[in-house]
Every structure is written in C-alpha cells, then in structure tokens.
Amino acid sequence: xxxxxxxTSIKQATELTGLTEDTIRYYEKIGLLPYADRKRNGHRVYxxxxxxxxxxxxxxxxxxxxxxxxxxxxxxxxxxxDTVPLRLSIxxxxxxxxxxxxxxxxxxxxxxxxxxxxxxxxxxxxxLSDTNCASTIKNDL
Amino acid sequence: xxxxxxxTSIKQATELTGLTEDTIRYYEKIGLLPYADRKRNGHRVYxxxxxxxxxxxxxxxxxxxxxxxxxxxxxxxxxxxDTVPLRLSIxxxxxxxxxxxxxxxxxxxxxxxxxxxxxxxxxxxxxLSDTNCASTIKNDL
DNA sequence: ACTTGACTTGGAGTACACTCCAAGTTGTAA
DNA sequence: TTACAACTTGGAGTGTACTCCAAGTCAAGT
Numbered sequence: 001x002x003x004x005x006x007x008t009s010i011k012q013a014t015e016l017t018g019l020t021e022d023t024i025r026y027y028e029k030i031g032l033l034p035y036a037d038r039k040r041n042g043h044r045v046y047x048x049x050x051x052x053x054x055x056x057x058x059x060x061x062x063x064x065x066x067x068x069x070x071x072x073x074x075x076x077x078x079x080x081x082d083t084v085p086l087r088l089s090i091x092x093x094x095x096x097x098x099x100x101x102x103x104x105x106x107x108x109x110x111x112x113x114x115x116x117x118x119x120x121x122x123x124x125x126x127x128l129s130d131t132n133c134a135s136t137i138k139n140d141l
Numbered sequence: 142x143x144x145x146x147x148x149t150s151i152k153q154a155t156e157l158t159g160l161t162e163d164t165i166r167y168y169e170k171i172g173l174l175p176y177a178d179r180k181r182n183g184h185r186v187y188x189x190x191x192x193x194x195x196x197x198x199x200x201x202x203x204x205x206x207x208x209x210x211x212x213x214x215x216x217x218x219x220x221x222x223d224t225v226p227l228r229l230s231i232x233x234x235x236x237x238x239x240x241x242x243x244x245x246x247x248x249x250x251x252x253x254x255x256x257x258x259x260x261x262x263x264x265x266x267x268x269l270s271d272t273n274c275a276s277t278i279k280n281d282l
Numbered sequence: 283a284c285t286t287g288a289c290t291t292g293g294a295g296t297a298c299a300c301t302c303c304a305a306g307t308t309g310t311a312a
Numbered sequence: 313t314t315a316c317a318a319c320t321t322g323g324a325g326t327g328t329a330c331t332c333c334a335a336g337t338c339a340a341g342t
Binding site: 056059060062063081084085087088091092094095098099101102104105106108109111112113115116119120122123 | 197200201203204222225226228229232233235236239240242243245246247249250252253254256257260261263264
C-alpha cells in the first residue's frame, strides 16, 4: 500500500496502519502517539513519516512489546539523537527476546507434532487406543 | 525435573508446572482443570498424569491458545477416543497458527535488524544523524 | 493446649488493551 | 436549510487472565 505524503482522515490512517479508529485515538490519548495536527474542523491529519512510525509501533506490538515499553521508546525518540544508544539497546534487547520466543515456539511445535503423530496412529489403528495403553505421556490430557 | 507418581501439595504442583498456586486454583475453579482429589484435610493431590496434562496445557497457553480453546480441548479428551479426530484437527490447526506466528516473528526480526544497523551506523558516524537525513524510513519514530 | 504453617474457600480487585457510547461539530450535497 | 456522513470529545464499559484477600481448617511440633 502506497502511503501518501499527507493523510487527511483517521479512516485512511486505519487502512494504512491496520489499527481501528478507536485504537488510534486511544494511543493518542494515553500518549503513545503524539498529539496529531488537526484540520480547521478538528479532524486529524498525518504526514507520511507519522504513519510510518505508527506502522513500526504495530510491528513492535505484534512481537509482544507492551504499550509502556513502546511509550518509553517513543519518548526517547522525541528527545533527539542523544538517545540513539539507548534506543539501540532497547531494540537489541527486544530482538533477543523475540529470538527466544521463536525458539520456544519451535520447541512446542515439536511437542505438538509428537502428539499429532500419536493421534494419527490411533485413528489408523484403533487397537492402540485403549485407556490402559502404556504410553501415558502420549495419552495424557 | 522428575515427576513423582503422587504429588501431595499444591506447592509441589507449582514447582512442577511453573504455575502459581492461585492460577492452579483458578484453572480448577473455571473448569479448565478437573476437580482434583483431596486429602482428608481437603488439600489437593495429583497423580503424575494429571501433572503432565497441566504441563501440556502450559505449552498450549505459551503458544497463544486461549483458556476457552484449552477448555474445549480438555472436554473432548474427557469424552474418550471418539473425539480423537476432532482433537487431532484442533492440534493441526494450532500447529499451523504457530507456524504463521513464527514466520511473522522472523519478518519483524528482519525489520528490527535493519533499524539496529541504522542506529549502529549513526553511533559510529554521527554526521549521518542530522534530522534532515534523507533516509526517512530509517529515521522514523 | 497452643502456635505455626500449609493449605482451603468464595469473592473482590487488578492490569492490560482496547471498545463502545452519547453528545456535539463541521463540510458537503440535495 | 436541511439532511447526512465523517469526524470530534470525555468517559464508561468489556474481556481476558489472573491476583489478592479474609476467614477458616487441619496436622504437626513444642
């Protein structure tokens, strides 16, 4: 989706960011997003970079960053380039966190595959399915 | 951690499952866990398989399965082997969901790495950091 | 007999992230 | 000018998943 230089309605912003109108207003209300400029009638306007920074926030959110953490990051951004090292370390830490999360997901994936295999065996050979089956690890739950 | 055949306190159950006492009681209260047997004094006792099934639940939870979905799965389990095909399809669907989640995490990982690289450049060569820098995509937020 | 500690219960409270609503304003179109 | 749609606001309500608390019970140790 091409982002225009100026976005002149909250509706358009929702289409570009994937957030709802309510969520955008909520983020502004709690200070996660800066107070947006308004047109003469009070409607919000956004420049392209603002939309891009909202999209970046949605990425962070989608990887489990909390609103408070995102707020902290954004506040540092607004303080200029002196805070780049700090922002860098926040991103590095988050990167590590995601890496661990990925590893955890792979591990559980393996466990689920094991269980799926067991269920497939049962459906193909119902004799294995009696409740006294020795494979308690597979049969649990 | 070796799971004993019989677990005679909720404390021990927390150590084996990683859940808190409150969470275990809460899960039982809402019917995610079956009503546990009690000792004469009312204290909960668990058999090994029960602990194992709690641990399996924590895996599902850790990969984003909601309590309602876990409840549904557990109810099917309690209905016996006729529900194995249904349970199979639930696990397969969840497996797919996790696969997508992993892909999404990798994608965001890439975006974060891109930003980290940019910040590293800035810290090593501060001349690039002036606010009029052309690389708006990198500089946003 | 009394204290201590580990548990029990029902129910209330909390944290997070929205989501919805009522009442009001503005710009355009009939 | 009147209707309508698209926004605005402050504030209340919702869903999920816990988390905490007060009051009580029980077994074991001193």
